[in-house]
Amino acid sequence: MAAEVCKPLAGMLVVEAGDRPAVSACGSLLRDLGARVVVAEDESSATAATRPVRLAGKESVRATAMAIEQLLDVADVAITSSDTTATVAFPERRATQVRCDITAFGGSGPLSGIAASEALVQAWAGTAEVTGRRDGPPLVTPAPLLEMEAGAYAAAAVLAAIRVLRRHGIGQEIDIALYDVGVNALAAFLPLAFAGREASRDGNRHAILAPWNSYPTRDGWVMVCAPTDDQWRRLCDVVGKPGAAESLDLATSGGRLEHLEQIDLIVSAWTRDRTVAKCLDALAAAGIPSGPIIDINDLEHEPNLRHRGTVVRATDPQNSVGVLVPGPLLGERVQVAPVIPSFGATKRLAERNRAPRRGTVDRTITFGGFPLAGIRVIEIGMNTVAPLAGRQLGALGADVIKIEPPTGDVNRSNAPFRQDAGTYIFAVSNTDKRGIVLNLRDPEDARTLHALLSTADVLIENLKPGSLDRLGFSAENLRREHPGLVYCSMTGFGHDSVYKGRPALDTVVQAMSGMMAATRQDGMPTKAGISVADQLGGQLGLVAVLGALLAHDADGSGARLDIAMQDATVWAGQHIWNGASPEPCEIIGAADGYVAVVGLDRAHIAALLGVREDELGATTRALTRDEFIAAVDPTLTRIAPVRTVVEVIEADQTAARGLLVSRPTIDGDAWTVLESPLRLAATPARVRTAMPRLGVIDIALHAELTAAHATSAERAGMRAGT
Template identity: 50%
Template sequence: MSSRTAGSRLLEGLVVVEIGTRLAATACGSLMADLGAEVVLVEDKAGPRPERALAAAGKRSLFVDSRDAGDRVVLFRLVDAADVVLLSSDANALDSEIWSRARPERQILCDLTAYGHSGPLAGTAHSEALVQAMAAIADTTGRPDGLPTFTGAPFIDMETAVYGLAAIMAATLVRLRTGIGQRIDMALYDVGVNALLTFIPLVLVDRHATRAGNRHPALATWNAFRALDGWVLICGPTNVQWRKLCTVMDRPALVDAPAFRTPSARVDNVDLLDAHVGAWVAGLTAVRCIELVSAQGIPCGPILPLDAIATEPNLVHRRMVLEASDPLTGLKLRIPGNPIRATGADVPVAKPVPMPDADRSWCLERAGTDTGAVKRVTGDVRLSGRPLEGVRIIEIGMNTVAPLACRQLGALGADVIKVEPPTGDTNRINAPLRADGEAYVYALSNSDKRGIVLDLKQPSDRETLWTLLGTADVVMENLKPGSLHKLGFGAQEVQQRYPSIVYCSVNGFGYDSVYPGRPALDTVIQGMSGAMAATQVDGVPMKAGISISDQLGGQFGLAGTLAALFARETGGTAVHLDIAMQDCSAWATQACWNGQAGAPPVIVAASDRLVAIEGDVSLVPSASTLSAAELVEKARGLGRAAAPILSVKDVMENPQTAARGLLKTVPTADNNEWLVLGSPLKLLSTPAEVRSAMPRLGFVHVELAHELGLPASKTPLTLRA
């Protein structure tokens, strides 16, 4: 079996030139190198970056002076020969020049910027932190009684890198079909707005969507508690879990106490509840507490400090933290492994860091000679169809992870069929609910899909699923490991019958794991991946307000699936992708591993709202007498980048959100309509388009009913909480 067939080099044969200096561009290039592409990192002759090993590992290096005529000839010949070029045009003039110039018709240009190329903020070169301010990421992170908080790791940059990879892979599939490349306009702001999925429903029912600390805004028990030797997360909000937790704590009287008897009562009395749980945890070591709680099947875990990530057993087992020495700077740094892991593929134990090549003959050979025969284009030619038209996806997923991946695949044109059990996706009953009893978060998570209800314990429904699988290209699932295997639909069974199917599994700790069967929730994964340790508020590790681990799991599932489809179409075989949310979340903290994370902006109170300012704010006097807009302008005049800290409601009403098409109202097949999120995948020649929301549970589309021999007029099912 070749390495390509085994799935470790899904992008073998692609040539990528990475010029952009934003972290999103660097991380996207690193992912492509990990997947087998030849990535050439263009570096500035003025001097290497301190974190060069992190940026350059697994790539080739070309040092250039963009002002030198000879260097420019070499660079532009190499750029013209590349399949993919990674840019960040709001950061420097060279990237902007390459974005705008005539290029080979087959080429894919991906520009990763703060706000993209449209809207009133187009071209504004804000940092990740200021985008967090503008996209309400800061306003939804931190203690409810404290200031907005910037995440210590650059999660929006990292999410943009993964979405950028997904968009590039969609464009390569278009190029395979048409021979034509295109430009891609990726914006951190678009990604940040999409990350607000769980907060937008609160605004829609006139509730204030803001910070909840380490608690869940609507569930309890759900918090971080201090043990004798560290921090522990406990997330057990159901009545059954509360009863088991009281048994473990030897507090049986609390089970039926009026303050804690129901889920609503526990939320209403959360301070008292957390005091009881906190007092119990305080008398135990973290390890003992986790042993006791996890034995009852209650999701829990330690909050690992960043320096413990390299020794975390599952991350070690899955080789997610590597070391690399930079021969140029002499520095040894920790660097991440690849979260897109295919079953049976070799997992690298090292990624070499290149020296800059003094001999550029390889570069000129790669570039070849431009005879003028290559057709060149400027701007964007609109191509017919969407990237994934003709591709069928079977989604067997719940909550956020698989639904996120599949709504983006649907926006790219795939025929996504969501398989739900008779009780439905659990998001269908998650508050807040609309007046008709339907859940906002479900609609936001499930656009551009058709649905079918199957009870896989019933032979007839299992046969219906096999019929669907016989027409499918991809299975996307995020159930507990082993659940589908018990029902006869694990990866081995499905690929044995249908070898061409790409099977993508995303779960907390992976199939190949030292924690088989361990339950995982977003907050627990944030704690066990370094994501919480990266953000400290008054010495307390703090989760990101957005569901960063759920989102990254879905995004890597999306990107991995598209890469696997590309590999299948270019001579490889279908693979089983084993993606762990813990891997994805740890990968996203890599900028914090080597002690080089920058200081966050300073938060200053203007007369009407808070403002984030980078640098020395002593140069900005009398802030409280100025409006936020005036303060931002004043800071800019003094050479300080600044941005207002917006709320979720502000973001929803922001002209930039409208200009980028990030919120829109779409119909359902059962004559309803919903406000949903637009796609952040901005392919300019074959745009992703969000066209519909999911209907009620049990509604079967006419075409799907005809295909499967089912009645199309089936009465929608009634959900019970």
């Protein structure tokens, strides 16, 4: 949620002409930023359980061919899903229109055009493979996580394209693929594959960090995450095993990753004798990220979500029943729930809407330019959340300067390591950034940061709430000294929170957002394998910053943005609220792995294979995945192989989309990193560089700072002489 009202899209008309959840997610974020959003919906949508969350705060028009053509004629922004609405003839895009097409596999590659559902894309992209217990089959999450992440990335791409439109007078096409989003979501697992280690599911553990797991208590389950050396030492004190912190086997992140069973025995022996509340009190007092696993039906009563207005109750006009809908993530906290329109309630639209154009229009931009050219971003980020936003802003052309403490981003210390001691996860998480090491407790380094901020448009950070305040860099202080600065904090529970200063990591937030309770294996709540809370926090921060930059472009205004990972993760689960359930998905073993089948029960699958249902398991285990798929559905609309991470890395679709690329560092190295999923046709996002080793000096940045310090000293001398 943003702490300030920012409506940079006021006066713009956005049309949703597609039925993917990502389409409505993108439209909802643009609605939060002030756009008028009109949804073209057909009769089947009127009674769908997902309709309240998709339509809240929007308008409804019956989706006839004529209505869609008229809507797209007047829209400033059109959001479509052409693979699932292939029978709709979309009119040609106007030169000044932004059109975003969200599909399963994008506009290129061997899988392009296949209208795969969320569950099947989770299988193709490897995110199903990394979800679930190691001793069980892969899991598909019931919440459409890739759709929701794709919706956030689509909104970011649309905002970047609107910036180009307002500055240069040209619209463009945008291609967002769920598959691209899924491959990007494997960021925590790619390092294991790159290092030649198994990259697969492991229940509620983390792929490369430990301790990180759910533990039984006397009355439930508690999630505990203490991956840094300092957190591990404090956890050992809490559980009464201080000697474990000094053990040579467990003293480092790499050692802990090798001894997961030993760590879990130490922690669970302590939690089993206590209630959830007692465990959380002790862990909170020690500053250990932890939380209870909350049921999705209890979200509206969760204290922080109620405080922040994340989940609100509205009335469904179709049946006058009370339903839950998400409050605005990027705007003013609402006291009144957004209105859900009746089906087809909007009969007429005004003539072509045009957002008020601000400033002069420069039509000299060439295809291939960057949407954020000329924007400077300062990143004070650790781990995933702010670094994700920073690398996407960098791919869009911003000059991103990453501030690291003398010890570096903690991801520089997280295994697995290359032979040269570099860390894969840091390289994957930090591209298109220049770096500088500052100790912000040192007055001279603090002045250096202020010098950088005086030249910056944006500051993004995801430190524990209050950390920058104690160093003199509170939002209030910075807004006084740098009034035009867009200041975006991305934290677990927000600065405006009932959990003041509470630390949070990905799985703790999943636990406290209903996500784990909704995803069960043999009845046990299970986290999504991908770091969905981290990623959504970064993606929503990215969207909020791009929205605030549109206002900044217009009048130089700054903004204070307060993004909570908990808000973002709850928002991502909205399509399984109000009794809605996804299409059933069966995960079935084959001779060389697993296959996901959607919309067909086991009896139907057995019939297609020509066997009895009780023979299904033995039959499929004798078939390869390709043989299984050819026998059941060669069109690939109902079935997909559950790919491993290594198979995703080597897949033709991954190569065709250019999702893994080798990029250089300024100190002569190179890393395999992720390409951006933001595919803007005229002004594409492009990953160009990886970050060097800690402390390597960027010559241009060093010269700039030297000149700034010299000017500052000269001014001080002149003042002293007068």
